[in-house]
Amino acid sequence: MNSIKQRVLKIQKVNPQWSSFTCLAESIKGRGCSKRIIVKWFGKLVKKDEYAKKDRKAILKFLSSI
Numbered sequence: 001m002n003s004i005k006q007r008v009l010k011i012q013k014v015n016p017q018w019s020s021f022t023c024l025a026e027s028i029k030g031r032g033c034s035k036r037i038i039v040k041w042f043g044k045l046v047k048k049d050e051y052a053k054k055d056r057k058a059i060l061k062f063l064s065s066i
Contacts, residue, residue: 004028004041020046021059029066038063 007027012018018026024045028038039060051059 004033004037005045008041008045019050021050025063025066028063035060035064 004027008023011023011026042060
């Protein structure tokens with residue numbers, strides 16, 4: 001699903017002040033992505049310093065719900 005990566009990059013280009021997490025959330029919102037795909041792209045696209053390691057599970061649950 002490179003289209004997720006392409007959407008994230010497009011969103012980042014239009015909104016450079018947004019975090020990589022916010023761009024990922026916008027790119028998957030309403031698209032019905034599987035949890036496996038969300039976990040994969042979260043690990044590749046979201047910068048590690050944008051979230052606490054202990055919050056990862058809750059963040060992934062949130063992303064799956066949108």
